Amino acid sequence: NAGVMQNPRHLVRRRGQEARLRCSPMKGHSHVYWYRQLPEEGLKFMVYLQKENIIDESGMPKERFSAEFPKEGPSILRIQQVVRGDSAAYFCASSPPVGQSSDTQYFGPGTRLTVL
Amino acid sequence: AQKITQTQPGMFVQEKEAVTLDCTYDTSDPSYGLFWYKQPSSGEMIFLIYQGSYDQQNATEGRYSLNFQKARKSANLVISASQLGDSAMYFCAMREGLGGSNYKLTFGKGTLLTVNP
Numbered sequence: 001n002a003g004v005m006q007n008p009r010h011l012v013r014r015r016g017q018e019a020r021l022r023c024s025p026m027k028g029h030s031h032v033y034w035y036r037q038l039p040e041e042g043l044k045f046m047v048y049l050q051k052e053n054i055i056d057e058s059g060m061p062k063e064r065f066s067a068e069f070p071k072e073g074p075s076i077l078r079i080q081q082v083v084r085g086d087s088a089a090y091f092c093a094s095s096p097p098v099g100q101s102s103d104t105q106y107f108g109p110g111t112r113l114t115v116l
Numbered sequence: 117a118q119k120i121t122q123t124q125p126g127m128f129v130q131e132k133e134a135v136t137l138d139c140t141y142d143t144s145d146p147s148y149g150l151f152w153y154k155q156p157s158s159g160e161m162i163f164l165i166y167q168g169s170y171d172q173q174n175a176t177e178g179r180y181s182l183n184f185q186k187a188r189k190s191a192n193l194v195i196s197a198s199q200l201g202d203s204a205m206y207f208c209a210m211r212e213g214l215g216g217s218n219y220k221l222t223f224g225k226g227t228l229l230t231v232n233p
Contacts, residue, residue, distance in 0.1 A: 031219070033219070033220075033221075035221075040225075041225060042120075042207055042209075042223030042224055042225050042226055043161070043207070043209075043221070043223045044223070045220040045221065045222070048219055048220070056219075056220070059220075089159065091161060093161075093221075095219075104151065104163055104166055105151075105163075105219075105221060106163055107153070107160065107161035107162075107163070108160075109158075109159065109160040110159050110160060110161070112159070
């Protein structure tokens with residue numbers, strides 16, 4: 001059973017460019033979460049999505065950041081016009097539908113974004 | 117106020133010895149879940165153990181056990197018989213509420229564990 005997949009693992013962008021981070025949840029999981037980890041910090045919640053729905057984006061910066069989880073394909077976290085402060089590790093996690101046996105969130109390997 | 121507090125920025129332990137990593141939490145919700153994750157130098161986040169607020173017994177998973185003291189709001193991770201591969205950053209996390217609309221994990225700042233040979 002494949003785990004949560006994220007790509008790319010490392011992404012380098014220049015200021016002003018766009019960054020697209022992809023996440024495929026574990027098989028059977030329909031809930032996706034994105035977290036950001038700044039250097040030497042714990043993870044901070046950004047957004048929670050189900051298929052074709054954003055459930056909670058309260059942790060997302062109001063500008064330049066967006067997320068989607070289409071009916072087909074991976075979840076995408078998009079950062080437009082990146083700035084140096086966006087440099088961080090971005091983790092995706094997934095969990096089964098509510099009501100199933102485990103509500104544990106399983107994390108992908110993360111995408112390390114570096115903005116030059 | 118911090119919801120998750122890990123007071124030990126770094127810990128050292130000798131191989132084969134046991135070590136306890138501290139975690140205290142703050143919530144007014146009677147229903148919550150506590151998690152521990154391991155982050156090795158390669159960067160991935162590995163789920164270790166889970167404790168629900170209504171669980172009667174302390175959670176155990178192999179060499180990992182969770183010393184859950186509800187009245188003190190602490191959920192310390194105990195690693196028995198430490199191995200060199202246990203050297204990593206360890207994060208405590210909490211989810212307030214169970215199921216439904218409660219899903220955000222709140223993380224502590226982590227404890228860097230170094231296992232010495």
